Amino acid sequence: WNYQFLTQLGYPSNYYAAGEMTVSQHLEVSGQPDPYNPGWVGLDYIFGSGMRGGSSGGPHIANLGEIVDSATDPGQFPDRNTIFAVTSWGYGLGNSSGTEIKIQGASPLSGVANANNFVDLFNAACRRSRAHFGTWTCDLLVP
Known part of the structure; x- marks a missing residue:
């Protein structure tokens, strides 16, 4: 557990x-x-x-x-x-x-084994945030 x-x-x-x-x-x-x-x-x-x-x-x-x-x-x-x-x-x-x-x-x-594709969703939002506000706003997730 x-x-x-x-x-x-x-x-x-x-x-x-x-x-x-x-x-x-x-x-x-x-x-x-x-x-x-x-x-x-x-x-x-x-x-x-x-x-x-x-x-x-x-x-x-x-x-x-x-x-x-x-x-x-x-x-x-x-x-x-x-x-x-x-x-x-x-x-x-x-x-x-x-x-x-x-x-x-x-x-x-993430669901089971990232079945919800959350890592890609988060990374897309993070890239946009970094482009607009700077790299300090988030860290990309490693799949």
């Missing part, structure tokens, strides 16, 4: 009537068996969240923001502001007594 601590952003309808960006942080796991399809292992990041409809499409970001730190060991994944996935689906388990467990899933941008 692959665990990541990620920050979820979204505009769920059940918080602030979708009028404000909502931030949620989760320990998310991927490479886990699908509870509805025994024997199938998914690549989506799965996590518990109170967010509902309207949060779809929101990013899941590793190391959000800036950090000023004097630590000499940057850790296993020191890169800042890296989007791993986007909120894609969700469901609730439980009953109507308020004890429902809410589960959401976020699909990785």
Whole structure:
């Protein structure tokens, strides 16, 4: 299993009537068996969240923001502001007594073996950004 601590952003309808960006942080796991399809292992990041409809499409970001730190060991994944996935689906388990467990899933941008061709999409946008604003704006991804 692959665990990541990620920050979820979204505009769920059940918080602030979708009028404000909502931030949620989760320990998310991927490479886990699908509870509805025994024997199938998914690549989506799965996590518990109170967010509902309207949060779809929101990013899941590793190391959000800036950090000023004097630590000499940057850790296993020191890169800042890296989007791993986007909120894609969700469901609730439980009953109507308020004890429902809410589960959401976020699909990785690249898909299986870059099936979504995300690397080329990102690199095209990065090249345009670099041409207009300078090479400092982004780094090309290596396929």
